[in-house]
Amino acid sequence: xxxxxxxxxxxxxxxxxxxxxxxxxxxxxxxxxxxxxxxxxxxxxxxxxxxxxxxxxxxxxxxxxxxxxxxxxxxxxxxxxxxxxxxxxxxxxxxxxxxxxxxxxxxxxxxxxxxxxxxxxxxxxxxxxxxxxxxxxxxxxxxxxxxxxxxxxxxxxxxxxxxxxxxxxxxxxxxxxxxxxxxxxxxxxxxxxxxxxxxxxxxxxxxxxxxxxxxxxxxxxxxxxxxxxxxxxxxxxxxxxxxxxxxxxxxxxxxxxxxxxxxxxxxxxxxxxxxxxxxxxxxxxxxxxxxxxxxxxxxxxxxxxxxxxxxxxxxxxxxxxxxxxxxxxxxxxxxxxxxxxxxxxxxxxxxxxxxxxxxxxxxxxxxxxxxxxxxxxxxxxxxxxxxxxxxxxxxxxxxxxxxxxxxxxxxxxxxxxxxxxxxxxxxxxxxxxxxxxxxxxxxxxxxxxxxxxxxxxxxxxxxxxxxxxxxxxxxxxxxxxxxxxxxxxxxxxxxxxxxxxxxxxxxxxxxxxxxxxxxxxxxxxxxxxxxxxxxxxxxxxxxxxxxxxxxxxxxxxxxxxxxxxxxxxxxxxxxxxxx
Amino acid sequence: xxxxxxxxxxxxxxxxxxxxxxxxxxxxxxxxxxxxxxxxxxxxxxxxxxxxxxxxxxxxxxxxxxxxxxxxxxxxxxxxxxxxxxxxxxxxxxxxxxxxxxxxxxxxxxxxxxxxxxxxxxxxxxxxxxxxxxxxxxxxxxxxxxxxxxxxxxxxxxxxxxxxxxxxxxxxxxxxxxxxxxxxxxxxxxxxxxxxxxxxxxxxxxxxxxxxxxxxxxxxxxxxxxxxxxxxxxxxxxxxxxxxxxxxxxxxxxxxxxxxxxxxxxxxxxxxxxxxxxxxxxxxxxxxxxxxxxxxxxxxxxxxxxxxxxxxx
Numbered sequence: 001x002x003x004x005x006x007x008x009x010x011x012x013x014x015x016x017x018x019x020x021x022x023x024x025x026x027x028x029x030x031x032x033x034x035x036x037x038x039x040x041x042x043x044x045x046x047x048x049x050x051x052x053x054x055x056x057x058x059x060x061x062x063x064x065x066x067x068x069x070x071x072x073x074x075x076x077x078x079x080x081x082x083x084x085x086x087x088x089x090x091x092x093x094x095x096x097x098x099x100x101x102x103x104x105x106x107x108x109x110x111x112x113x114x115x116x117x118x119x120x121x122x123x124x125x126x127x128x129x130x131x132x133x134x135x136x137x138x139x140x141x142x143x144x145x146x147x148x149x150x151x152x153x154x155x156x157x158x159x160x161x162x163x164x165x166x167x168x169x170x171x172x173x174x175x176x177x178x179x180x181x182x183x184x185x186x187x188x189x190x191x192x193x194x195x196x197x198x199x200x201x202x203x204x205x206x207x208x209x210x211x212x213x214x215x216x217x218x219x220x221x222x223x224x225x226x227x228x229x230x231x232x233x234x235x236x237x238x239x240x241x242x243x244x245x246x247x248x249x250x251x252x253x254x255x256x257x258x259x260x261x262x263x264x265x266x267x268x269x270x271x272x273x274x275x276x277x278x279x280x281x282x283x284x285x286x287x288x289x290x291x292x293x294x295x296x297x298x299x300x301x302x303x304x305x306x307x308x309x310x311x312x313x314x315x316x317x318x319x320x321x322x323x324x325x326x327x328x329x330x331x332x333x334x335x336x337x338x339x340x341x342x343x344x345x346x347x348x349x350x351x352x353x354x355x356x357x358x359x360x361x362x363x364x365x366x367x368x369x370x371x372x373x374x375x376x377x378x379x380x381x382x383x384x385x386x387x388x389x390x391x392x393x394x395x396x397x398x399x400x401x402x403x404x405x406x407x408x409x410x411x412x413x414x415x416x417x418x419x420x421x422x423x424x425x426x427x428x429x430x431x432x433x434x435x436x437x438x439x440x441x442x443x444x445x446x447x448x449x450x451x452x453x454x455x456x457x458x459x460x461x462x463x464x465x466x467x468x469x470x471x472x473x474x475x476x477x478x479x480x481x482x483x484x485x486x487x488x489x490x491x492x493x494x495x496x497x498x499x500x501x502x503x504x505x506x507x508x509x510x511x512x513x514x515x516x517x518x519x520x521x522x523x524x525x526x527x528x529x530x531x532x533x534x535x536x537x538x539x540x541x542x543x544x545x546x547x548x549x550x551x552x553x554x555x556x557x558x559x560x561x562x563x564x565x566x567x568x569x570x571x572x573x574x575x576x577x578x579x
Numbered sequence: 580x581x582x583x584x585x586x587x588x589x590x591x592x593x594x595x596x597x598x599x600x601x602x603x604x605x606x607x608x609x610x611x612x613x614x615x616x617x618x619x620x621x622x623x624x625x626x627x628x629x630x631x632x633x634x635x636x637x638x639x640x641x642x643x644x645x646x647x648x649x650x651x652x653x654x655x656x657x658x659x660x661x662x663x664x665x666x667x668x669x670x671x672x673x674x675x676x677x678x679x680x681x682x683x684x685x686x687x688x689x690x691x692x693x694x695x696x697x698x699x700x701x702x703x704x705x706x707x708x709x710x711x712x713x714x715x716x717x718x719x720x721x722x723x724x725x726x727x728x729x730x731x732x733x734x735x736x737x738x739x740x741x742x743x744x745x746x747x748x749x750x751x752x753x754x755x756x757x758x759x760x761x762x763x764x765x766x767x768x769x770x771x772x773x774x775x776x777x778x779x780x781x782x783x784x785x786x787x788x789x790x791x792x793x794x795x796x797x798x799x800x801x802x803x804x805x806x807x808x809x810x811x812x813x814x815x816x817x818x819x820x821x822x823x824x825x826x827x828x829x830x831x832x833x834x835x836x837x838x839x840x841x842x843x844x845x846x847x848x849x850x851x852x853x854x855x856x857x858x859x860x861x862x863x864x865x866x867x868x869x870x871x872x873x874x875x876x877x878x879x880x881x882x883x884x885x886x887x888x889x890x891x892x
Binding site: 358359363364366367370371374375376379380381382383384385391392393394396399463464465466467468469470471472495503505552554557558559560561576577578579 | 631632654655656657658659660661662664665676684685686687688689690691692693694695698699701702703704705706707754757758761762765766767768776777779826865867868886887888889890
């Protein structure tokens with residue numbers, strides 16, 4: 001069973017003018033009703049463009065012949081809708097709900113459905129075997145209408161603008177490109193045929209179907225036979241489903257501009273609810289979210305949110321959008337909002353009953369967005385070691401628990417690209433320090449020896465390693481040195497008063513990156529690299545390497561500090577506290 | 580007899596998760612128990628987060644209780660950060676996510692990695708102080724004006740002469756508390772640490788006492804253990820513990836020959852000769868220090884234990 005949905009052109013206008021107009025505004029808008037603009041032509045264009053979307057709600061096998069003419073394969077829908085009558089009623093209800101003036105025809109063949117949709121208004125249902133009874137009374141000019149919409153045999157053979165190679169007889173296998181206006185002369189073969197048949201005294205499709213095929217072929221050739229097959233309702237070619245990628249986009253035009261996040265939250269809720277429903281229907285999830293805000297200043301603010309994991313939960317998407325705009329507000333009122341989702345196939349996650357539950361990506365992304373709003377951009381995430389000898393070097397990365405949803409039965413899994421050295425946890429812990437710009441890079445035990453740190457002991461139960469609390473900006477210190485050792489350390493920080501040195505260890509000389517230079521506008525980069533402090537001469541490029549002697553000192557205030565002397569400028573700093 | 584009856588009652592309460600107000604360290608086994616008379620029973624990691632230090636975990640009944648607010652306090656260089664990192668490393672090694680609210684941004688990833696912490700499982704929330712430019716800058720002769728800094732990262736110059744207003748300081752702590760609340764509300768983390776070790780006691784005392792009650796609400800019934808790192812006991816829930824750390828002694832180097840090997844591209848300067856009559860302590864190598872931990876519950880310091888923190892990088 002096939003269904004043809006046809007929205008005829010507006011009355012009083014030539015049919016070819018109302019085929020898709022490239023200059024039509026607002027493609028992809030899903031709001032057929034309630035538009036503030038009362039232009040009948042706009043409503044007609046929107047209605048015809050949403051016909052395909054409605055058809056896909058009933059069947060995935062949809063062939064779009066153009067805006068306003070859609071054929072769908074209804075085979076297999078009996079389980080969902082019942083017999084043809086119930087399916088027809090459902091279609092009629094759906095069409096009415098969207099306000100589409102569409103004609104609906106259900107027939108055993110696609111050709112029969114086409115002809116009846118063009119000839120009869122409303123809902124037409126043809127039972128198998130009744131095709132002749134329904135088609136015979138139809139007038140011949142139906143064939144012209146069919147050809148005008150690019151259907152039927154010979155519709156593309158005489159057009160020089162059709163790029164695809166076709167034979168003399170085109171049985172409707174190729175549909176005209178959506179968006180291209182069919183040339184005027186595409187109707188000429190059918191018009192000429194109909195005129196000829198009328199001169200012969202034929203008036204209906206039944207008359208054409210009753211002609212002897214041999215005599216017809218002698219006079220009109222294969223084209224005549226093809227048109228006769230159409231008049232009989234015979235299937236000329238199989239349905240070719242439209243494989244066009246659906247665009248997940250929702251737009252809402254506002255009757256008056258809005259400002260502020262609260263009204264925008266309601267707008268987002270409406271848009272994301274519809275978007276989420278469409279994604280769920282197609283088992284898709286949004287990997288990237290694009291928000292286009294049309295401002296009253298005629299500017300368009302385009303925001304792109306890279307989601308940490310594909311998701312389609314409307315609430316989570318709305319929260320992320322609101323949090324993003326809260327951190328990066330727009331500068332003017334908004335009169336149109338568009339949200340677009342880049343779809344990816346839905347994820348299949350099987351959580352294990354044997355491991356502890358981890359937060360879902362939707363929860364985690366919302367949490368990270370909220371934390372970013374509180375603490376600032378780039379202040380929340382995952383620390384990653386970098387391949388640098390600079391003390392305390394690190395990089396910030398986006399925190400994600402996506403890979404931790406193990407699919408291997410709940411066994412603890414490692415980040416992709418990492419490796420364990422023979423399964424020794426301690427060695428693995430040490431490996432993470434070295435030679436890898438990100439935790440996902442593989443390294444080996446040999447790197448330890450190469451870097452001269454082969455004596456790093458593995459973690460010992462009951463004997464934790466001492467950690468250092470590092471000051472992001474070293475604290476300048478005044479150090480008294482005797483016989484090459486610091487004996488007194490004083491700072492201006494109230495929290496680090498200092499005092500006499502009761503014990504010290506060192507010095508250890510370390511230097512590096514002397515080849516890296518930077519301009520005078522020094523900044524802290526994502527690696528946590530510290531730049532030289534005051535004393536820069538802006539006339540010369542500054543180096544961002546380091547060259548220092550480090551000491552571990554136990555001061556009279558009870559703290560164990562790591563201090564160092566900058567050998568370039570002969571100044572002392574407190575680097576951190578060993579705690 | 581009374582002890583045995585009490586132990587049985589406590590065991591039944593724990594089995595029904597009604598033990599949130601119990602103040603004993605761990606249940607004592609009755610004589611004849613399969614585990615042995617008097618042998619303490621280690622709790623399942625479903626209910627506790629082990630610190631990774633066997634002596635301490637034994638006295639904590641397996642570790643820090645989940646669904647409770649505990650605290651690890653002590654003066655500077657008492658091993659509190661190392662202890663917390665050890666607990667975080669253990670939780671991460673068991674497949675849990677851990678979170679650190681670093682109020683003053685003093686967390687050092689390389690040393691944390693050396694402690695065995697899987698950084699990929701750590702959510703690091705970095706605080707910052709909005710610093711003010713002092714009204715009168717003290718400049719050394721020949722220096723140039725420091726470049727303009729961004730308020731959230733502080734000055735690019737050293738800290739000499741800069742002052743931080745009390746408001747900015749309080750805002751920093753407030754932001755950290757908000758972040759902690761968000762993380763606890765979201766859930767899904769095995770261990771969450773709030774680092775207030777660098778906060779002055781006076782600033783912490785200015786916080787409303789209801790702050791800690793509000794933080795306890797999302798913790799109740801969850802599998803998240805929250806740890807507060809501070810300089811002195813501040814707040815904990817009834818089922819939590821306070822671990823008070825104290826550094827006992829800085830260990831001297833026992834083998835001067837086993838000096839730290841030089842790193843690539845660097846040289847080790849010669850060890851200075853000791854002055855006659857004054858022997859320098861530690862020498863060329865600092866191996867770590869001994870820490871004494873006291874476990875305080877509702878009735879004060881209940882037990883103590885000692886462990887050694889070894890120097891890593």
